[in-house]
Amino acid sequence: MVRLLSLAALLAVSVSARAATEEPGFFTHGLTDVQYAWSDSEQSWLKRGPDKLRFDETDQDELQLGRLGLELGYAFDLQSVLKLEANYYLDPDSSLELTEAYFQHRTLGAGSWRSRYKLGVFYPAISMENTGPLWTSPYTISSSAINTWLGEELRAVGAEGRWTWIGDEYNRSKHRFSLFAAMFCCNDTLGAMISWRGWSIHDRQTGVNGTLPIRELPAIVYADHSREFEPFMEIDDRVGFYGGMEWDYARRLKLQFVYYDNRADDTIRQDDQFGWRTKFGQLGFHWQPADSWDLLGQFMRGRTIMVEDVVINDFESGYLLVAKSWGPHRLAARVEYFRIIDVDGNSFDLNREDGDSQTLSYSRLFGRGWKLSLEATRFFSDYAARSHFGETERRTEHELLVSLRYYF
Amino acid sequence: MTWRVSFCLRCLSALSALLLSGALHADFLVEVDSRGALEGAVVTARPVDGRVEGPSPPATVSMVQANRQFDPFILPVPVGVPVDFPNRDDTAHHVYSFSPIGSFELPLYKGDAPHPIVFDKPGVVPLGCNIHDWMIGYLYVVDTPWYTQLSHNSARFENLPAGTWEISIWHPAIDHLPTPAWQVTISGTGQSETLSLDFPFASVTQPEPPRERFDERGDY
Structure with a gap:
């Protein structure tokens, strides 16, 4: 661990950080995140246990590597940029995961409309929370249940267009109306984690080359499903889509609606993974009544189906986050709930979940890139799948996280 | 108000x-x-x-970009006097105007001070930045x-x-x-x-x- 931390420090110092829009050419950014976790969770899902947070009580002996994140890019000019983002983790196994890799072109200038196009692997811009470098949240260490799930399982491998009305060219409006739409592939297994692990809260994002551990649920054993879940697979050669709209007023208020459908064929199985047909709608908002206050939230509801009569789950979650900043200090509080409604009623694969979580986070920025955060989380879940292991379905976890990040 | x-x-x-x-x-x-x-x-x-x-007009006048704002907010410019747009920010700007008396677009990287722009008619030249869309400034070209x-x-x-x-x-x-x-x-x-x-x-x-x-x- 110490060697790794030295490597992280060396990497951070040796890479010359430059802003992406500073001048044409190559640029690099990144962050190192070292964490200490105190947790009363028995065994984390990352170790195939029943608990939902990233760390558990066995992790208290040493410092943890939250991540080593690196963003490499090449700016052709102010309009076109090529970006690659990767994260290195030690848990559950040492892995370097490619989280985003895309080409972006945006139009600047004439007219009342602007457009932005992305081609490659990218996050749909539907998180109100994860607006920091490498899709981190500037408010808390762990993301909300919704965004934890998006970071684990959802990525677009395809093309996205975004068109924004910015008002009359002589007199720019304070209103911005955007429409966006994308076509993508390779997210056909989306839905498995929230069904077979349930909702979770953490800060670990999966790369397109990454896999996630799944417990030996009866359905997994019966179907001889792989014990490593692959979120980013194309198994049916069908194209998925999402689309939405956003209204922004004077950068103070943002309202967004998005509809997503991976259009996966839920009858297909390939390489010991199943197709999961997953659709959802989401409402998101971000209100900044002043520079020092942020109020944001997302509400999502959807359905995932795996082999029509085997798994049909409705899922739903929402959070509200309020953050107050003063100078380099920021205090953020987030409350949320999440549910899985097990519609299929199959007793050999129980997925029902009801839970809620509260997070309180304090952070402070130091100098030109250091950030220290202290975060407390309570996570309660009543998750039926635990009964397959003879465990109590209701569990409450508490976690205290300290994180020291360096952004470069 | x-x-x-x-x-x-x-x-x-x-x-x-x-x-x-x-x-x-x-x-x-x-x-x-x-x-x-x-x-x-x-x-x-x-x-x-x-x-x-x-009085004789200044040789040039400057509309600076600093702290992701135009400085000054309003700049009087005599007809025929070149205006330059020095970028003193760490970030790039993309300054534009669609004024009938002279439209232009200037990609301005850090430290850039591109060719000055000359206006030969009086009037209002509203300025914006395509990257930082809150940035608003005005040139007011005067013929006196x-x-x-x-x-x-x-x-x-x-x-x-x-x-x-x-x-x-x-x-x-x-x-x-x-x-x-x-x-x-x-x-x-x-x-x-x-x-x-x-x-x-x-x-x-x-x-x-x-x-x-x-x-x-x-x-x-």
């Missing part, structure tokens, strides 16, 4: 303003009761009866060498020659309003006149840039 504005124009120290040539000049003070709502407004004077030689700007509700013309002058004021807050021009005769003796803009208008000030933190990113 609306303000009613009244102008008070007074000749100051006219008697002491005699130049060596013997021609009568006066320092001329324009006062505006707008409680700061027209800060930076460009006040121009034009001789009504014939041409009078004025006699111009000044309101600061703390007053603007001073130095050594305005005696004669009859037409005084005008421009500010984005009153851009589309029927702002009158006033005729004022500078006689070289003490005089005071009060003129008024008798209509309501909404205040327009330079927008503040949003907060900037290294753990947050803009979205465009």
Whole structure:
């Protein structure tokens, strides 16, 4: 661990950080995140246990590597940029995961409309929370249940267009109306984690080359499903889509609606993974009544189906986050709930979940890139799948996280 | 927010303003009761009866980008005087205008000071930045060498020659309003006149840039 931390420090110092829009050419950014976790969770899902947070009580002996994140890019000019983002983790196994890799072109200038196009692997811009470098949240260490799930399982491998009305060219409006739409592939297994692990809260994002551990649920054993879940697979050669709209007023208020459908064929199985047909709608908002206050939230509801009569789950979650900043200090509080409604009623694969979580986070920025955060989380879940292991379905976890990040 | 504005124009120290040539000049003070709502407004004077030689224009003027804002918010530019756009920010800007008197787009990387732009007609040139869309600034191109700007509700013309002058004021807050021009005769003796803009208008000030933190990113 110490060697790794030295490597992280060396990497951070040796890479010359430059802003992406500073001048044409190559640029690099990144962050190192070292964490200490105190947790009363028995065994984390990352170790195939029943608990939902990233760390558990066995992790208290040493410092943890939250991540080593690196963003490499090449700016052709102010309009076109090529970006690659990767994260290195030690848990559950040492892995370097490619989280985003895309080409972006945006139009600047004439007219009342602007457009932005992305081609490659990218996050749909539907998180109100994860607006920091490498899709981190500037408010808390762990993301909300919704965004934890998006970071684990959802990525677009395809093309996205975004068109924004910015008002009359002589007199720019304070209103911005955007429409966006994308076509993508390779997210056909989306839905498995929230069904077979349930909702979770953490800060670990999966790369397109990454896999996630799944417990030996009866359905997994019966179907001889792989014990490593692959979120980013194309198994049916069908194209998925999402689309939405956003209204922004004077950068103070943002309202967004998005509809997503991976259009996966839920009858297909390939390489010991199943197709999961997953659709959802989401409402998101971000209100900044002043520079020092942020109020944001997302509400999502959807359905995932795996082999029509085997798994049909409705899922739903929402959070509200309020953050107050003063100078380099920021205090953020987030409350949320999440549910899985097990519609299929199959007793050999129980997925029902009801839970809620509260997070309180304090952070402070130091100098030109250091950030220290202290975060407390309570996570309660009543998750039926635990009964397959003879465990109590209701569990409450508490976690205290300290994180020291360096952004470069 | 609306303000009613009244102008008070007074000749100051006219008697002491005699130049060596013997021609009568006066320092001329324009006062505006707008409680700061027209800060930076460009006040121009034009001789009504014939041409009078004025002060020579500056060689260049600069509209700077600093702290993700235009500095100054309003820049008076004499016709024919080159305007440069130095970028003093760490980030790049993409400054544009679609003004009928001259439209342009300038990609400005850190430290860039591209070729200056010359306007050969008077008028308003609203400026924006395509990357930081809260950035708003104005060039006001004037066809008279006699111009000044309101600061703390007053603007001073130095050594305005005696004669009859037409005084005008421009500010984005009153851009589309029927702002009158006033005729004022500078006689070289003490005089005071009060003129008024008798209509309501909404205040327009330079927008503040949003907060900037290294753990947050803009979205465009």
